[in-house]
Amino acid sequence: MPRLSKTRKALLNTMMKESIFEATTAVLCEHGIEGTTMNRVAEAAALSKSSLYDYFHSKEDLLAFVSDRIVGPFLRMIEDLVQADLPAPQKLDTILRHALDDSVKHKAVIRLLAQADHSRQVKRSTRPRILEAVTAIYEQGIKEGSFRPHNPAYTSRMFIGCLTELFELQMSSDSDEAATEYVGILIGAVREGFSIHVAKERREKFQ
DSSP: OHHHHHHHHHHHHHHHHHHHHHHHHHHHHHHHHHHOOHHHHHHHTTOOHHHHHHHOSSHHHHHHHHHHHHHHHHHHHHHHHHHSSSOHHHHHHHHHHHHHHHHHHTHHHHHHHHHTTHHHHHHHHHHHHHHHHHHHHHHHHHHHTSSOSOOHHHHHHHHHHHHHHHHHHHHTOSSSHHHHHHHHHHHHHHHHOSOHHHHHHHHHHTO
């Protein structure tokens, strides 16, 4: 019985936080950072203000939670990819496609959090882990012969710089077309580089 009680409690906690996340993003999109208050979020989530404070002690905690809910799954996906049985170029391709999907799905909220400087805080906390994972993928690519020998620590920094620019591009554009084109170019660069001769040689190799 105690084990069942803990399971139910964990499930309830998960459902409650999902409700709070949806309520917070809705309030953010309607009222902006300054207009997002604990009262409004509690009302949107159909909670009393005291119940909301049981989960989050302040608006800052709430915004940090929203940031983590957006960035966390993306980070875990990248770290899981390191152990996946896939070629390195396909792993980098997957990261870019997920980044594009997330930038489209959470575009409005990402813009707002960036204004509140939360994106910079999230970047400081997650960047080392992303660097480590992407470096491991480049190291794999070198070992399997997908990439020429080079310093993977540097190429991983370049790759993350490209990811950052993707989100900057999304925040500065009302349309998703530019970001989609941008990711398409990056995927091509990961697979074949920009040399016409290299691209031609690789196509002929696999024909």
